[in-house]
Amino acid sequence: MFSQRSIRQSFLIQLIIASSSLILIFSSILYFYIEKSIIDEKHIELSEYAKNAASDESIYGSDIPTPEEYLGLTIEIMYLNTEHLTLDFYETTKNNKSFLTLIHPFNLQELSFLKITKDITPTRALLNKILNYLLVINVAGFLLVIIYAIGLSKMLVSPVKTLSNKLSNMNEHLMRPIIVEELPEEFEPLGATINHLIARIQNFVKYQKELFIGTAHELKTPLAVIKLKNQVTLIKRRTPEEYIEALNVTNKTVDEMNIIVSNILNIGRQEGMQLKKPQEVDIIAVLKQKADDFNLLAENEGKTLEMSFEPNGFMAILQVELLNQIVQNFLQNALKFTPKNKRVTLKSSLNSYGLLIEVIDEGCGIDESSDLYAPFKREGNKPGVGLGLFLAKSAADALGAKIDIKNREDGINGTVASLNLNSKLSCILPTN
Numbered sequence: 001m002f003s004q005r006s007i008r009q010s011f012l013i014q015l016i017i018a019s020s021s022l023i024l025i026f027s028s029i030l031y032f033y034i035e036k037s038i039i040d041e042k043h044i045e046l047s048e049y050a051k052n053a054a055s056d057e058s059i060y061g062s063d064i065p066t067p068e069e070y071l072g073l074t075i076e077i078m079y080l081n082t083e084h085l086t087l088d089f090y091e092t093t094k095n096n097k098s099f100l101t102l103i104h105p106f107n108l109q110e111l112s113f114l115k116i117t118k119d120i121t122p123t124r125a126l127l128n129k130i131l132n133y134l135l136v137i138n139v140a141g142f143l144l145v146i147i148y149a150i151g152l153s154k155m156l157v158s159p160v161k162t163l164s165n166k167l168s169n170m171n172e173h174l175m176r177p178i179i180v181e182e183l184p185e186e187f188e189p190l191g192a193t194i195n196h197l198i199a200r201i202q203n204f205v206k207y208q209k210e211l212f213i214g215t216a217h218e219l220k221t222p223l224a225v226i227k228l229k230n231q232v233t234l235i236k237r238r239t240p241e242e243y244i245e246a247l248n249v250t251n252k253t254v255d256e257m258n259i260i261v262s263n264i265l266n267i268g269r270q271e272g273m274q275l276k277k278p279q280e281v282d283i284i285a286v287l288k289q290k291a292d293d294f295n296l297l298a299e300n301e302g303k304t305l306e307m308s309f310e311p312n313g314f315m316a317i318l319q320v321e322l323l324n325q326i327v328q329n330f331l332q333n334a335l336k337f338t339p340k341n342k343r344v345t346l347k348s349s350l351n352s353y354g355l356l357i358e359v360i361d362e363g364c365g366i367d368e369s370s371d372l373y374a375p376f377k378r379e380g381n382k383p384g385v386g387l388g389l390f391l392a393k394s395a396a397d398a399l400g401a402k403i404d405i406k407n408r409e410d411g412i413n414g415t416v417a418s419l420n421l422n423s424k425l426s427c428i429l430p431t432n
Contacts, residue, residue: 007157008153008154008156008157011149011153011156012149012150012153015145015149015152015153016142016145016146016149019141019145019148019149020141020142020145023138023141023142023145024138027134027137027138030134031130031131031134034127034130035127038123038126038127039100039123042100042118042120042123043089043100043102045118046089046100046102046116046118047102047104049073049075049102049116050102050104050114050116051104053075053104053106053114053116054104054105054106054114072118072119072120072121073116073117073118073119074116074117075114075115075116075117076114076115076116076117077106077112077113077114077115078103078112078113078114078115079110079111079112079113080111080113081111088102088103089101089102091120096121097119097121098119098120098121098123098124099117099118099119099120100117100118100120101115101116101117101118102114102115102116102117102118103115104116159183159184159187160187162183163178163183163187163190163191163194166178167194170198175198175201175202175205176198177195177198177199178191178194178195178198179191180192180195200397219257219260219261222253222254222256222257222260223257225249225253226249226250226253226254229246229249229250229253230246230250232246233246278317278318278319279317279318279319279320280315280316280317281315281316281317281318281320282313282314282315283314283315283316283323283348283355283357283421284309284311284312284313284314284348285313286320286323286324286327287307287309287327287346287348287357288307288309290324290327290328290331290346291305291307291346294331294335294346297335298335298344301335301340302340302341303335303338303340303341303342303343303344304342304343304344305331305335305343305344305345305346306343306344306345306346307345307346307347308345308346308347308348309347309348310347310348310349310350311350314348314350314355316355316421318399318421319398319399322395322396322398322399323395323399325391325392325395326392326395326396326403326419327346327357327359327419329388329389329391329392330359330392330417330419331344331346331359332388333361333388333389333417334359334360334361334363334415334417335361336363337361337363337364337415338361338362338363338414339362339363342361342362342363343362344359344360344361344362345358345359345360345361346358346359347360351420353402353420353422354420354421354422355420355421356418356419356420356421357418357419357420357421358416358417358418358419359416359417359418360408360414360415360416360417361414361415362412362413362414363413363414363415364413364414365407365408365413365414365415366405366406366407366415368406368407372389372405373389373390373392373393389405396419399421400422401419401420401421401422402418402419402420403417403418403419403420404416404417404418404420405417405418
């Protein structure tokens, strides 16, 4: 019915054992308490008989005895060689009857003692009935515990089955978020996590569709240009210069297609990067190395690359290639859209989430209402394929980081591209 790793089985067994043990312990304590109370009453009763007889009074005192008190009661005087200074009770069984006997000092000078014996067979029968009733109650309680435990375990796994049924009915074309409010309070974090995963899958499917459509469109356009140019050239004989011009146009178009294909191949390479084993690196050192690489490029274009890194070191466990891809895309876009004699800033700082990496430019800004991460989405009037931010967003998702692109709010035209790395698997290097 259950596997060895079944939580339900483990919960069921523990609940049955705990509840059965509680019932057994409670019943045992109750029975021993009842038995001791009744037997103690018999001890007191025999002690009163002995005191009355020792004081030459009626053994029943001033009370009028009932017939039941006459029956089964015997009193004897016995002589012993030793003095018993304390009462001595003991119980015997003879012919399926139980007797309670008291040895009580009568005349210590003569070493005589009273031996009072009381038939307590009805009392023992009553106790046996009580014990049997408790055993029946324990068995019934045990069965009820099993039924309750099975019902409770089913109730506890019911939300999991509900989630499983909802997820099994989903596919990449029909995905609906789970209504968290309908789940028990304990399962709300799980529902929220599943909804987050569903949203990521929906975005992935959406971008994949856009990628396929965009790839077909981007490759179709240069192919159409090549075909049209060749058809026009072949209509009539041309001069060598015109054939050379046609070939140059064709080569230029092929180069554009190569760029598109290279960017598409980068998507496949990025999936390979995600499968690489994460390694421990100093993020600040990586940023400094990347800044040195782009500093020469910025100087050649007549632009300034400024750097500001805090703290001095920040260790993290991640795929370095993915981090390089994101920072490189930010810097390439910033330098591409920043005019000559303007500056680009690469900075890092700590916040409540982890390490914040920002690339700030002085370009034309962006349209924040558009989906900047969609494949083949282009902004501004600069040439490009439009896959850079798409790849950067995919890399950030693989790293479990947050990525954001927005316009500057300090009164200067330009954008702020930020990457926020989680600090769960990170630590700050101590400063010297």
